[in-house]
Amino acid sequence: MKILIIGAGLSGTLLAIRMAQRGFQVELREKRSDMRQEEVAAGRSINLALSNRGLKALDQAGMKEEILETCIPMYGRMIHGVDGALRMSKYSGRAEEYINSVSRAGLNISLLNKAEGFENLQLHFASACTDVDLENARANFQNADGTTETVQADIVIGSDGVGSAVRQSLMRNTTKLLFNYSQEFLRSGYKELSIPPAADGGYRIEKNALHIWPRGKFMMIALPNLDGSFTVTMFHPYEGESGFNTLDTDQKVQAFFEEYYADALPHLPTLLHDYRHNHVGVLGNIKCYPWQAYGKSLILGDAAHAIVPFYGQGMNASFEDVRVFDDLVEVHGTDWKLLFQTFQDARAHNTNAIADLAVDNFYEMQDKVADPLFIKKRTLEMQLEQTYPDYYSKYSLVTFKEELPYAQAMELGRKQDELLLAICKKDEVPNLDSVMQQIAAISL
Ligand SMILES: Cc1cc2nc3c(=O)[nH]c(=O)nc-3n(C[C@H](O)[C@H](O)[C@H](O)COP(=O)(O)OP(=O)(O)OC[C@H]3O[C@@H](n4cnc5c(N)ncnc54)[C@H](O)[C@@H]3O)c2cc1C
Numbered sequence: 161m162k163i164l165i166i167g168a169g170l171s172g173t174l175l176a177i178r179m180a181q182r183g184f185q186v187e188l189r190e191k192r193s194d195m196r197q198e199e200v201a202a203g204r205s206i207n208l209a210l211s212n213r214g215l216k217a218l219d220q221a222g223m224k225e226e227i228l229e230t231c232i233p234m235y236g237r238m239i240h241g242v243d244g245a246l247r248m249s250k251y252s253g254r255a256e257e258y259i260n261s262v263s264r265a266g267l268n269i270s271l272l273n274k275a276e277g278f279e280n281l282q283l284h285f286a287s288a289c290t291d292v293d294l295e296n297a298r299a300n301f302q303n304a305d306g307t308t309e310t311v312q313a314d315i316v317i318g319s320d321g322v323g324s325a326v327r328q329s330l331m332r333n334t335t336k337l338l339f340n341y342s343q344e345f346l347r348s349g350y351k352e353l354s355i356p357p358a359a360d361g362g363y364r365i366e367k368n369a370l371h372i373w374p375r376g377k378f379m380m381i382a383l384p385n386l387d388g389s390f391t392v393t394m395f396h397p398y399e400g401e402s403g404f405n406t407l408d409t410d411q412k413v414q415a416f417f418e419e420y421y422a423d424a425l426p427h428l429p430t431l432l433h434d435y436r437h438n439h440v441g442v443l444g445n446i447k448c449y450p451w452q453a454y455g456k457s458l459i460l461g462d463a464a465h466a467i468v469p470f471y472g473q474g475m476n477a478s479f480e481d482v483r484v485f486d487d488l489v490e491v492h493g494t495d496w497k498l499l500f501q502t503f504q505d506a507r508a509h510n511t512n513a514i515a516d517l518a519v520d521n522f523y524e525m526q527d528k529v530a531d532p533l534f535i536k537k538r539t540l541e542m543q544l545e546q547t548y549p550d551y552y553s554k555y556s557l558v559t560f561k562e563e564l565p566y567a568q569a570m571e572l573g574r575k576q577d578e579l580l581l582a583i584c585k586k587d588e589v590p591n592l593d594s595v596m597q598q599i600a601a602i603s604l
Pocket residue numbers: 166167168169170171172189190191192207208209210287288289290319320321322323324325350393441460461462463467469471472473474475476477478
Protein backbone atom coordinates (compact mmCIF):
# COMPACT_ATOMS: atom_id res chain seq x y z
CA MET A 161 0.00 0.00 0.00
CA LYS A 162 1.74 3.18 -1.17
CA ILE A 163 0.77 6.66 0.03
CA LEU A 164 1.98 9.63 -2.00
CA ILE A 165 2.06 12.85 0.02
CA ILE A 166 2.55 16.09 -1.90
CA GLY A 167 4.13 18.96 0.05
CA ALA A 168 6.76 18.44 2.79
CA GLY A 169 5.74 21.48 4.84
CA LEU A 170 4.41 21.17 8.37
CA SER A 171 1.33 18.97 7.96
CA GLY A 172 2.65 16.83 5.07
CA THR A 173 5.83 15.87 6.87
CA LEU A 174 4.01 15.06 10.12
CA LEU A 175 1.51 12.96 8.19
CA ALA A 176 4.31 11.16 6.37
CA ILE A 177 5.94 10.33 9.73
CA ARG A 178 2.71 8.94 11.19
CA MET A 179 1.94 6.87 8.11
CA ALA A 180 5.51 5.53 8.07
CA GLN A 181 5.22 4.70 11.77
CA ARG A 182 2.11 2.69 10.87
CA GLY A 183 4.15 0.72 8.35
CA PHE A 184 2.81 2.16 5.07
CA GLN A 185 5.09 2.76 2.12
CA VAL A 186 5.26 6.57 1.94
CA GLU A 187 6.60 8.86 -0.76
CA LEU A 188 6.83 12.54 0.24
CA ARG A 189 7.51 15.08 -2.52
CA GLU A 190 8.35 18.76 -2.04
CA LYS A 191 8.50 21.57 -4.57
CA ARG A 192 11.33 23.47 -2.87
CA SER A 193 14.88 22.24 -2.44
CA ASP A 194 15.85 20.78 0.93
CA MET A 195 15.46 23.65 3.42
CA ARG A 196 18.06 22.04 5.69
CA GLN A 197 20.72 23.00 3.16
CA GLU A 198 19.61 26.61 2.79
CA GLU A 199 19.75 29.83 4.75
CA VAL A 200 16.27 31.11 5.58
CA ALA A 201 15.75 34.19 3.41
CA ALA A 202 15.39 37.56 5.14
CA GLY A 203 11.78 38.30 5.92
CA ARG A 204 10.93 34.60 5.92
CA SER A 205 12.22 33.74 9.41
CA ILE A 206 8.65 33.40 10.58
CA ASN A 207 7.83 32.06 13.99
CA LEU A 208 4.47 30.60 14.86
CA ALA A 209 2.34 30.14 17.96
CA LEU A 210 2.11 26.44 18.72
CA SER A 211 -0.58 25.37 21.19
CA ASN A 212 -2.42 22.33 22.53
CA ARG A 213 -4.02 21.05 19.33
CA GLY A 214 -0.72 21.05 17.47
CA LEU A 215 1.13 19.59 20.44
CA LYS A 216 -1.37 16.74 20.70
CA ALA A 217 -0.66 15.75 17.10
CA LEU A 218 3.11 16.01 17.64
CA ASP A 219 2.72 13.85 20.75
CA GLN A 220 1.07 11.13 18.66
CA ALA A 221 4.26 11.03 16.57
CA GLY A 222 6.42 10.98 19.72
CA MET A 223 7.81 14.47 19.00
CA LYS A 224 6.12 16.75 21.53
CA GLU A 225 8.93 16.93 24.09
CA GLU A 226 11.63 17.40 21.44
CA ILE A 227 9.72 20.30 19.86
CA LEU A 228 8.83 21.91 23.21
CA GLU A 229 12.55 22.18 23.93
CA THR A 230 12.85 24.54 20.96
CA CYS A 231 9.87 26.70 22.02
CA ILE A 232 9.56 29.87 24.08
CA PRO A 233 6.46 29.98 26.31
CA MET A 234 4.29 33.08 25.82
CA TYR A 235 2.04 33.57 28.86
CA GLY A 236 -0.03 36.44 27.50
CA ARG A 237 -0.31 39.47 25.26
CA MET A 238 1.96 42.37 26.16
CA ILE A 239 -0.02 45.35 24.98
CA HIS A 240 1.94 48.47 24.01
CA GLY A 241 0.00 51.75 24.21
CA VAL A 242 0.79 54.66 21.87
CA ASP A 243 2.36 56.39 24.90
CA GLY A 244 4.59 53.36 25.53
CA ALA A 245 2.54 52.12 28.52
CA LEU A 246 2.68 48.33 28.89
CA ARG A 247 -0.08 45.98 30.03
CA MET A 248 0.17 42.19 30.21
CA SER A 249 -3.07 40.35 29.43
CA LYS A 250 -2.69 36.67 30.34
CA TYR A 251 -3.98 34.01 27.94
CA SER A 252 -5.51 32.03 30.79
CA GLY A 253 -6.21 32.24 34.51
CA ARG A 254 -4.49 28.84 34.86
CA ALA A 255 -0.70 28.94 35.08
CA GLU A 256 -0.20 25.79 33.00
CA GLU A 257 -2.06 27.22 29.99
CA TYR A 258 0.10 29.23 27.60
CA ILE A 259 1.13 29.22 23.94
CA ASN A 260 4.60 28.66 22.48
CA SER A 261 6.68 30.58 19.99
CA VAL A 262 8.39 28.18 17.59
CA SER A 263 10.49 28.77 14.50
CA ARG A 264 8.64 27.63 11.37
CA ALA A 265 11.89 26.59 9.69
CA GLY A 266 13.21 24.92 12.86
CA LEU A 267 10.00 22.93 13.29
CA ASN A 268 9.91 21.89 9.64
CA ILE A 269 13.57 20.82 9.83
CA SER A 270 12.93 18.71 12.97
CA LEU A 271 10.07 16.99 11.14
CA LEU A 272 12.20 16.37 8.03
CA ASN A 273 15.04 14.96 10.15
CA LYS A 274 12.62 12.57 11.80
CA ALA A 275 11.03 11.61 8.47
CA GLU A 276 14.41 10.81 6.99
CA GLY A 277 14.97 8.06 9.58
CA PHE A 278 12.29 5.71 8.16
CA GLU A 279 13.27 3.08 5.62
CA ASN A 280 9.71 3.00 4.28
CA LEU A 281 9.60 6.77 3.70
CA GLN A 282 11.13 8.23 0.55
CA LEU A 283 11.76 11.98 0.46
CA HIS A 284 12.11 13.92 -2.81
CA PHE A 285 12.90 17.63 -2.97
CA ALA A 286 12.79 20.11 -5.87
CA SER A 287 9.86 18.21 -7.37
CA ALA A 288 6.70 20.24 -7.98
CA CYS A 289 3.36 18.57 -8.55
CA THR A 290 1.72 19.94 -11.67
CA ASP A 291 -1.53 17.95 -11.64
CA VAL A 292 -3.17 14.84 -10.25
CA ASP A 293 -5.23 12.15 -11.95
CA LEU A 294 -7.59 12.06 -8.98
CA GLU A 295 -9.43 8.89 -9.89
CA ASN A 296 -6.29 6.83 -10.42
CA ALA A 297 -4.04 8.24 -7.66
CA ARG A 298 -1.41 9.27 -10.17
CA ALA A 299 0.45 12.58 -10.01
CA ASN A 300 2.74 14.44 -12.41
CA PHE A 301 5.82 16.31 -11.25
CA GLN A 302 8.13 18.89 -12.79
CA ASN A 303 11.59 18.55 -11.28
CA ALA A 304 14.02 21.44 -10.83
CA ASP A 305 16.55 19.65 -13.07
CA GLY A 306 14.11 19.96 -15.97
CA THR A 307 12.88 16.34 -15.95
CA THR A 308 9.27 15.29 -15.45
CA GLU A 309 7.95 12.26 -13.59
CA THR A 310 4.66 10.48 -13.04
CA VAL A 311 4.17 8.78 -9.68
CA GLN A 312 1.60 6.03 -9.21
CA ALA A 313 0.31 5.34 -5.70
CA ASP A 314 -2.67 3.73 -3.97
CA ILE A 315 -3.74 7.09 -2.55
CA VAL A 316 -2.57 10.68 -3.03
CA ILE A 317 -2.72 13.27 -0.24
CA GLY A 318 -2.15 16.92 -1.05
CA SER A 319 -0.63 18.88 1.84
CA ASP A 320 0.79 21.44 -0.56
CA GLY A 321 -0.36 24.58 1.19
CA VAL A 322 -2.40 27.61 0.25
CA GLY A 323 -1.63 27.49 -3.51
CA SER A 324 -2.24 23.71 -3.66
CA ALA A 325 -1.80 22.04 -7.04
CA VAL A 326 -3.87 19.10 -5.78
CA ARG A 327 -6.76 21.43 -4.91
CA GLN A 328 -6.47 22.91 -8.40
CA SER A 329 -6.92 19.40 -9.80
CA LEU A 330 -10.12 19.11 -7.73
CA MET A 331 -11.22 22.48 -9.12
CA ARG A 332 -10.72 21.29 -12.68
CA ASN A 333 -13.46 18.74 -11.92
CA THR A 334 -15.87 21.25 -10.41
CA THR A 335 -19.11 19.94 -11.79
CA LYS A 336 -18.19 16.26 -11.60
CA LEU A 337 -17.24 16.56 -7.94
CA LEU A 338 -19.69 19.40 -7.09
CA PHE A 339 -16.61 21.19 -5.82
CA ASN A 340 -17.35 24.34 -3.80
CA TYR A 341 -14.66 26.93 -3.37
CA SER A 342 -14.46 30.35 -1.78
CA GLN A 343 -11.65 32.73 -1.03
CA GLU A 344 -11.97 35.90 0.98
CA PHE A 345 -9.07 38.35 1.15
CA LEU A 346 -8.67 40.90 3.92
CA ARG A 347 -8.01 44.47 2.75
CA SER A 348 -4.89 44.27 4.96
CA GLY A 349 -1.59 42.51 4.29
CA TYR A 350 1.48 41.76 6.41
CA LYS A 351 5.15 42.64 6.38
CA GLU A 352 7.88 41.26 8.59
CA LEU A 353 10.50 43.26 10.47
CA SER A 354 13.07 42.18 13.02
CA ILE A 355 14.15 43.14 16.53
CA PRO A 356 17.72 41.88 17.03
CA PRO A 357 19.05 40.51 20.35
CA ALA A 358 20.39 42.98 22.94
CA ALA A 359 24.15 43.65 23.00
CA ASP A 360 24.57 41.02 25.76
CA GLY A 361 22.60 38.45 23.73
CA GLY A 362 19.46 38.89 25.87
CA TYR A 363 15.97 40.09 24.91
CA ARG A 364 15.31 43.79 24.35
CA ILE A 365 11.63 43.46 25.36
CA GLU A 366 9.78 40.94 27.58
CA LYS A 367 10.72 37.47 26.39
CA ASN A 368 7.71 35.42 27.49
CA ALA A 369 4.91 37.31 25.77
CA LEU A 370 3.32 37.92 22.41
CA HIS A 371 3.72 41.67 21.98
CA ILE A 372 0.93 43.70 20.37
CA TRP A 373 0.82 47.34 19.35
CA PRO A 374 -2.95 47.68 18.70
CA ARG A 375 -3.82 50.83 16.81
CA GLY A 376 -7.45 50.46 15.74
CA LYS A 377 -7.26 49.95 11.98
CA PHE A 378 -3.77 48.43 12.02
CA MET A 379 -1.36 46.74 14.40
CA MET A 380 2.04 45.23 14.86
CA ILE A 381 2.95 42.08 16.78
CA ALA A 382 6.25 40.47 17.86
CA LEU A 383 7.08 36.88 18.84
CA PRO A 384 10.36 35.87 20.53
CA ASN A 385 13.06 33.67 18.98
CA LEU A 386 15.57 31.50 20.85
CA ASP A 387 18.54 33.69 19.80
CA GLY A 388 17.19 36.76 21.64
CA SER A 389 15.61 38.33 18.55
CA PHE A 390 11.91 38.90 17.81
CA THR A 391 10.10 38.43 14.52
CA VAL A 392 7.85 41.46 14.13
CA THR A 393 4.84 41.49 11.84
CA MET A 394 3.01 44.62 10.74
CA PHE A 395 -0.64 44.02 9.79
CA HIS A 396 -1.73 47.09 7.87
CA PRO A 397 -4.26 47.97 5.19
CA TYR A 398 -2.95 48.44 1.68
CA GLU A 399 -4.45 51.91 1.32
CA GLY A 400 -5.14 54.94 3.53
CA GLU A 401 -2.94 56.83 6.01
CA SER A 402 -1.44 53.65 7.50
CA GLY A 403 -1.46 51.73 4.19
CA PHE A 404 1.57 49.88 2.84
CA ASN A 405 1.04 51.64 -0.49
CA THR A 406 1.00 55.04 1.24
CA LEU A 407 4.09 54.43 3.39
CA ASP A 408 6.31 54.34 0.33
CA THR A 409 9.39 56.36 1.33
CA ASP A 410 11.93 56.06 4.18
CA GLN A 411 10.83 59.45 5.49
CA LYS A 412 7.16 58.46 5.67
CA VAL A 413 7.95 55.13 7.36
CA GLN A 414 10.24 56.81 9.91
CA ALA A 415 7.66 59.50 10.71
CA PHE A 416 4.88 56.92 10.96
CA PHE A 417 6.82 54.77 13.41
CA GLU A 418 7.75 57.85 15.48
CA GLU A 419 4.05 58.65 15.81
CA TYR A 420 2.49 55.21 16.30
CA TYR A 421 5.19 52.72 17.34
CA ALA A 422 7.60 55.07 19.17
CA ASP A 423 8.52 52.62 21.95
CA ALA A 424 9.43 49.93 19.40
CA LEU A 425 11.56 52.23 17.24
CA PRO A 426 14.80 52.03 19.30
CA HIS A 427 14.60 48.22 18.97
CA LEU A 428 14.23 48.26 15.19
CA PRO A 429 17.69 49.32 13.93
CA THR A 430 17.10 47.74 10.51
CA LEU A 431 13.55 49.08 10.14
CA LEU A 432 14.03 51.00 6.90
CA HIS A 433 16.01 48.20 5.27
CA ASP A 434 13.48 45.54 6.38
CA TYR A 435 10.54 47.68 5.29
CA ARG A 436 12.03 48.32 1.86
CA HIS A 437 13.09 44.73 1.17
CA ASN A 438 10.47 42.51 2.80
CA HIS A 439 7.40 41.81 0.71
CA VAL A 440 3.79 42.41 1.69
CA GLY A 441 2.01 39.08 2.14
CA VAL A 442 -1.70 38.65 1.43
CA LEU A 443 -4.13 37.46 4.09
CA GLY A 444 -7.29 35.51 3.45
CA ASN A 445 -9.46 32.50 4.17
CA ILE A 446 -9.92 29.67 1.71
CA LYS A 447 -12.80 27.27 2.21
CA CYS A 448 -13.69 24.37 -0.06
CA TYR A 449 -15.60 21.10 -0.18
CA PRO A 450 -15.25 18.17 -0.86
CA TRP A 451 -11.68 17.54 0.20
CA GLN A 452 -11.57 14.10 -1.38
CA ALA A 453 -12.30 12.44 -4.72
CA TYR A 454 -13.10 8.79 -5.46
CA GLY A 455 -11.54 7.56 -2.20
CA LYS A 456 -8.21 7.99 -4.01
CA SER A 457 -7.21 11.62 -3.54
CA LEU A 458 -7.48 13.98 -0.57
CA ILE A 459 -6.31 17.43 0.55
CA LEU A 460 -5.63 18.61 4.09
CA GLY A 461 -3.89 21.43 5.95
CA ASP A 462 -3.76 24.86 4.27
CA ALA A 463 -4.48 23.17 0.93
CA ALA A 464 -8.01 22.53 2.21
CA HIS A 465 -8.51 25.44 4.62
CA ALA A 466 -6.02 28.32 4.61
CA ILE A 467 -6.99 30.83 7.31
CA VAL A 468 -5.88 34.27 8.45
CA PRO A 469 -3.30 34.00 11.27
CA PHE A 470 -5.06 35.95 14.04
CA TYR A 471 -5.99 33.03 16.28
CA GLY A 472 -2.58 31.40 15.86
CA GLN A 473 -4.38 28.25 14.71
CA GLY A 474 -3.54 27.60 11.02
CA MET A 475 -0.71 25.19 11.75
CA ASN A 476 -2.47 23.85 14.84
CA ALA A 477 -5.57 23.08 12.76
CA SER A 478 -3.39 21.46 10.07
CA PHE A 479 -1.64 19.30 12.66
CA GLU A 480 -5.07 18.45 14.09
CA ASP A 481 -6.06 17.26 10.59
CA VAL A 482 -3.15 14.82 10.77
CA ARG A 483 -4.17 13.62 14.24
CA VAL A 484 -7.79 13.08 13.20
CA PHE A 485 -6.73 11.33 9.96
CA ASP A 486 -4.43 9.09 11.95
CA ASP A 487 -7.19 8.25 14.46
CA LEU A 488 -9.46 7.32 11.55
CA VAL A 489 -6.83 4.95 10.12
CA GLU A 490 -7.02 3.19 13.49
CA VAL A 491 -10.80 2.79 13.03
CA HIS A 492 -11.19 2.22 9.27
CA GLY A 493 -7.85 0.75 8.27
CA THR A 494 -7.36 1.03 4.52
CA ASP A 495 -11.01 1.51 3.60
CA TRP A 496 -9.86 4.81 2.12
CA LYS A 497 -13.18 5.82 0.62
CA LEU A 498 -14.96 5.57 3.96
CA LEU A 499 -12.00 7.08 5.77
CA PHE A 500 -11.71 10.09 3.41
CA GLN A 501 -15.43 10.79 3.56
CA THR A 502 -15.52 10.50 7.34
CA PHE A 503 -12.45 12.71 7.59
CA GLN A 504 -13.77 15.55 5.46
CA ASP A 505 -17.12 15.48 7.21
CA ALA A 506 -15.44 15.56 10.61
CA ARG A 507 -13.11 18.38 9.68
CA ALA A 508 -14.62 20.84 7.21
CA HIS A 509 -17.20 22.47 9.51
CA ASN A 510 -14.58 22.71 12.24
CA THR A 511 -11.98 24.39 10.04
CA ASN A 512 -14.70 26.73 8.72
CA ALA A 513 -15.35 27.66 12.36
CA ILE A 514 -11.72 28.46 13.14
CA ALA A 515 -11.52 30.50 9.91
CA ASP A 516 -14.45 32.65 11.09
CA LEU A 517 -13.03 32.95 14.61
CA ALA A 518 -9.68 34.04 13.17
CA VAL A 519 -11.32 36.92 11.30
CA ASP A 520 -13.12 37.95 14.55
CA ASN A 521 -9.76 37.96 16.31
CA PHE A 522 -8.29 40.25 13.64
CA TYR A 523 -10.63 43.00 14.87
CA GLU A 524 -10.17 42.03 18.51
CA MET A 525 -6.38 42.22 18.38
CA GLN A 526 -6.00 45.45 16.48
CA ASP A 527 -8.76 47.32 18.21
CA LYS A 528 -10.65 45.76 21.12
CA VAL A 529 -7.67 44.76 23.30
CA ALA A 530 -7.34 48.47 24.15
CA ASP A 531 -11.10 48.95 24.78
CA PRO A 532 -12.12 49.42 28.49
CA LEU A 533 -15.18 47.15 28.16
CA PHE A 534 -13.10 44.40 26.57
CA ILE A 535 -10.45 44.77 29.30
CA LYS A 536 -13.18 44.46 31.99
CA LYS A 537 -14.51 41.31 30.32
CA ARG A 538 -11.00 39.83 30.04
CA THR A 539 -10.41 40.53 33.77
CA LEU A 540 -13.66 38.76 34.62
CA GLU A 541 -12.67 35.78 32.44
CA MET A 542 -9.33 35.53 34.29
CA GLN A 543 -11.10 35.59 37.66
CA LEU A 544 -13.50 32.88 36.53
CA GLU A 545 -10.66 30.68 35.22
CA GLN A 546 -8.72 31.15 38.45
CA THR A 547 -11.75 30.28 40.57
CA TYR A 548 -13.55 27.56 38.60
CA PRO A 549 -11.46 24.77 37.04
CA ASP A 550 -14.29 23.91 34.61
CA TYR A 551 -14.64 27.40 33.17
CA TYR A 552 -12.90 28.16 29.85
CA SER A 553 -13.11 31.53 28.09
CA LYS A 554 -13.65 31.48 24.32
CA TYR A 555 -9.92 31.92 23.74
CA SER A 556 -9.17 29.04 26.13
CA LEU A 557 -11.84 26.78 24.58
CA VAL A 558 -10.18 27.24 21.19
CA THR A 559 -6.57 27.19 22.32
CA PHE A 560 -6.31 24.97 25.39
CA LYS A 561 -9.23 22.53 25.15
CA GLU A 562 -7.87 20.36 22.37
CA GLU A 563 -10.52 17.65 22.80
CA LEU A 564 -13.33 20.12 21.97
CA PRO A 565 -13.94 20.52 18.21
CA TYR A 566 -13.51 24.08 16.90
CA ALA A 567 -17.18 24.42 15.89
CA GLN A 568 -18.34 23.64 19.43
CA ALA A 569 -15.69 25.93 20.92
CA MET A 570 -16.96 28.71 18.66
CA GLU A 571 -20.62 28.20 19.53
CA LEU A 572 -20.10 27.98 23.27
CA GLY A 573 -17.46 30.72 23.26
CA ARG A 574 -19.67 33.18 21.39
CA LYS A 575 -22.60 32.59 23.75
CA GLN A 576 -20.33 33.13 26.77
CA ASP A 577 -18.93 36.32 25.21
CA GLU A 578 -22.40 37.72 24.70
CA LEU A 579 -23.35 37.00 28.30
CA LEU A 580 -20.13 38.35 29.82
CA LEU A 581 -20.26 41.53 27.75
CA ALA A 582 -23.84 42.17 28.93
CA ILE A 583 -22.70 41.64 32.54
CA CYS A 584 -19.67 43.92 32.11
CA LYS A 585 -21.78 46.73 30.65
CA LYS A 586 -23.48 47.08 34.05
CA ASP A 587 -21.73 49.23 36.62
CA GLU A 588 -21.78 46.87 39.60
CA VAL A 589 -18.94 44.46 40.33
CA PRO A 590 -20.09 41.05 39.10
CA ASN A 591 -20.67 38.26 41.61
CA LEU A 592 -18.60 35.31 40.35
CA ASP A 593 -20.94 32.57 41.62
CA SER A 594 -23.91 34.17 39.94
CA VAL A 595 -21.95 34.63 36.67
CA MET A 596 -20.97 30.95 36.77
CA GLN A 597 -24.58 29.91 37.27
CA GLN A 598 -25.60 31.88 34.19
CA ILE A 599 -22.73 30.33 32.19
CA ALA A 600 -23.73 26.86 33.34
CA ALA A 601 -27.21 27.52 31.94
CA ILE A 602 -25.78 28.03 28.44
CA SER A 603 -26.07 24.81 26.52
CA LEU A 604 -24.74 23.86 23.14
C1 LIG B 1 1.98 35.57 8.71
C2 LIG B 1 1.50 34.21 9.15
C3 LIG B 1 1.53 33.89 10.51
C4 LIG B 1 1.06 32.64 10.93
N1 LIG B 1 1.06 32.38 12.27
C5 LIG B 1 0.58 31.20 12.72
C6 LIG B 1 0.60 30.88 14.12
O1 LIG B 1 1.05 31.67 14.95
N2 LIG B 1 0.10 29.67 14.52
C7 LIG B 1 -0.41 28.77 13.63
O2 LIG B 1 -0.88 27.71 14.06
N3 LIG B 1 -0.43 29.03 12.30
C8 LIG B 1 0.06 30.21 11.83
N4 LIG B 1 0.07 30.48 10.48
C9 LIG B 1 -0.50 29.48 9.55
C10 LIG B 1 0.49 28.39 9.21
O3 LIG B 1 1.65 28.94 8.66
C11 LIG B 1 -0.13 27.41 8.20
O4 LIG B 1 -1.43 27.10 8.59
C12 LIG B 1 0.68 26.13 8.09
O5 LIG B 1 1.95 26.40 7.57
C13 LIG B 1 -0.04 25.11 7.20
O6 LIG B 1 0.75 23.98 7.04
P1 LIG B 1 0.67 23.12 5.71
O7 LIG B 1 1.61 21.99 5.91
O8 LIG B 1 -0.73 22.80 5.39
O9 LIG B 1 1.19 24.10 4.58
P2 LIG B 1 2.66 24.68 4.38
O10 LIG B 1 3.36 24.78 5.68
O11 LIG B 1 2.48 25.92 3.57
O12 LIG B 1 3.40 23.58 3.52
C14 LIG B 1 3.08 23.33 2.17
C15 LIG B 1 4.28 22.71 1.50
O13 LIG B 1 3.93 22.28 0.20
C16 LIG B 1 4.94 22.69 -0.71
N5 LIG B 1 4.32 22.80 -2.05
C17 LIG B 1 3.55 23.79 -2.51
N6 LIG B 1 3.14 23.53 -3.76
C18 LIG B 1 3.68 22.33 -4.11
C19 LIG B 1 3.63 21.54 -5.28
N7 LIG B 1 2.96 21.93 -6.37
N8 LIG B 1 4.30 20.36 -5.28
C20 LIG B 1 5.00 19.94 -4.19
N9 LIG B 1 5.08 20.68 -3.05
C21 LIG B 1 4.43 21.84 -3.01
C22 LIG B 1 5.45 23.99 -0.16
O14 LIG B 1 6.72 24.32 -0.66
C23 LIG B 1 5.43 23.70 1.34
O15 LIG B 1 6.63 23.10 1.77
C24 LIG B 1 0.55 31.70 10.01
C25 LIG B 1 0.53 32.03 8.65
C26 LIG B 1 1.00 33.26 8.22
C27 LIG B 1 0.94 33.60 6.75
